[in-house]
Amino acid sequence: MSADAASPGPLSGIRVIDATHMLAGPYCTWLLGALGADVIKVERRGAGDFTRIIAPFRDQKSIYFMSVNRNKRSLTLDLKSPRGKAIFARLLKGADVFVENNRAGVMDRLGFGYGAAAELNPRLVYASISGFGQTGPYRNKPSFDAIAQALSGMMSITGEETGAPARVGASIGDIASSLFATIGVLSALQQRTRTGRGTFIDVAMLDCQLALMENAVARYLNAGEVPRRLGSRHPLIAPFQAFQTADEPIAVCVDTNEQWERLCGALARLDLLSDARFPDGSARAANHAELEPILAEIFRSRGRAAWLDALDEADVPASAINSVPEALADPQVVSRGMVTEIPAGSGHRFVGVPIQMPATPLPEEKAPPELGEHTDAILRDLGFSQPEIEALRAEAVI
Structure with a gap:
C-alpha cells in the first residue's frame, strides 16, 4: 500500500475495491473510507460515476458526487477489455473488501461474480447491493430509491392522513441498503479474523426498507393491523x-x-x-x-x-421543526461538528461522519477524487512500470 493510501483509523490497513455508482454503493464505501480504509474507486474510462454529471455543481464539480465519494482514490478502467479484466483481477487479489451495486448478474457477466472472485482471493469480503437482491423473481429488474419505498409499503405509510402516498424526503432506500451493507462488511471482516476466509454479502434495497418498517410490519403480522398514513402522528402513542402554534x-x-x-x-x-x-x-x-x-x-x-x-x-x-438551514445552524449540531469542509478552505461543505470515537479519532476526511486521479499511483502499487502504464493508456484500457 502506498504512503498516499495509508491513513489512521479503525479500518487502517483494509483495502476496499469500489465498483459502485450513484448512491446505494458509494455511501457504503464513503463510510468505510471515513473509518480509515483505503478505498479504490474503479470508474468507467472517460465518463466515470454517473453522478459526476448531475447538477447542481460547485466549482464545476457535482455536489452529489462529491458528497458520497470522499475518502477514495479513483482508477479508470475498461472492465470489458481483456487487459482491463487482468488489472481488475490483480486488484481483487490484493483486496480485503469488494463492494458493487449493479443489477444481479452484471458482475458474473464481466467474469467477477463471487465465485470467480473467491477463487482469486479466498479472503475477500464481497458485498453486492442491488434493488432486489441476487435471488427471487425480481432479481434482474432495475430499481431506484422511490421504487424500493413504493414496493415495500413505505410510501403507503408516509404522508398526510387524507393525502396521497409520499416518498420519504431523504433517499432512505439507497442509504439504508448502504448502512446494512456496511454492517455486513464489518461483521464479515470480524468473522475472517476467526476463519481466515471471506464471504459473500447480498443486500437488497427492498429487504432493507422492510427492515426499517419493523413496527409497521410486526403490527400487521401479529395483530392484523394494516398500517396507514398518519401525517406526523405516531400510530401507538399520543400526543x-x-x-x-401561533406562528411556526x-x-x-x-x-x-x-x-x-x-x-x-x-x-x-x-x-x-x-x-x-x-x-x-x-x-x-x-x-x-x-x-x-x-x-x-x-x-x-x-x-x-x-x-x-x-x-x-x-x-x-x-x-x-427546522428547515435544513435552521438544522445546520442549531447549536447542538454545531457543537457536534456535523458540518465539515473538505478540503479545508475549499468552501465545499458536507455533512460529517456521525460516528465519534474520542479514544480512537477518525482520520481527517479527504476530498473526492478527480476522475482517474490516482490511476498511475494505483497501477504502480500493483507493480506496473511507467512505460507499461502509458501503453495501457494508449490502448484505452485506462
Whole structure:
C-alpha cells in the first residue's frame, strides 16, 4: 500500500475495491473510507460515476458526487477489455473488501461474480447491493430509491392522513441498503479474523426498507393491523406529533405518563389528567381524534418560542421543526461538528461522519477524487512500470 493510501483509523490497513455508482454503493464505501480504509474507486474510462454529471455543481464539480465519494482514490478502467479484466483481477487479489451495486448478474457477466472472485482471493469480503437482491423473481429488474419505498409499503405509510402516498424526503432506500451493507462488511471482516476466509454479502434495497418498517410490519403480522398514513402522528402513542402554534409548528413527543402529567401542567390543563379518555399513551392514541383538537387549540394560543420555553422548563420532549438551514445552524449540531469542509478552505461543505470515537479519532476526511486521479499511483502499487502504464493508456484500457 502506498504512503498516499495509508491513513489512521479503525479500518487502517483494509483495502476496499469500489465498483459502485450513484448512491446505494458509494455511501457504503464513503463510510468505510471515513473509518480509515483505503478505498479504490474503479470508474468507467472517460465518463466515470454517473453522478459526476448531475447538477447542481460547485466549482464545476457535482455536489452529489462529491458528497458520497470522499475518502477514495479513483482508477479508470475498461472492465470489458481483456487487459482491463487482468488489472481488475490483480486488484481483487490484493483486496480485503469488494463492494458493487449493479443489477444481479452484471458482475458474473464481466467474469467477477463471487465465485470467480473467491477463487482469486479466498479472503475477500464481497458485498453486492442491488434493488432486489441476487435471488427471487425480481432479481434482474432495475430499481431506484422511490421504487424500493413504493414496493415495500413505505410510501403507503408516509404522508398526510387524507393525502396521497409520499416518498420519504431523504433517499432512505439507497442509504439504508448502504448502512446494512456496511454492517455486513464489518461483521464479515470480524468473522475472517476467526476463519481466515471471506464471504459473500447480498443486500437488497427492498429487504432493507422492510427492515426499517419493523413496527409497521410486526403490527400487521401479529395483530392484523394494516398500517396507514398518519401525517406526523405516531400510530401507538399520543400526543406524539407536530402541532401548529401561533406562528411556526413544533413537534411534541409524550411517551410516558410522567411526561403526560408534565405536559398537562405546562398547558395549564390538569383536568386532562382525570379525563377517562386519556389515562395512558395507548388510550390517548386510540382517542386521538378527541385529544388532538383540544391540544391543537391550546398550542395555537402562543408562538413557537414561548411554547418551546414552557415545554423545556417542564422537561417535555419538544422541538422546533427546522428547515435544513435552521438544522445546520442549531447549536447542538454545531457543537457536534456535523458540518465539515473538505478540503479545508475549499468552501465545499458536507455533512460529517456521525460516528465519534474520542479514544480512537477518525482520520481527517479527504476530498473526492478527480476522475482517474490516482490511476498511475494505483497501477504502480500493483507493480506496473511507467512505460507499461502509458501503453495501457494508449490502448484505452485506462
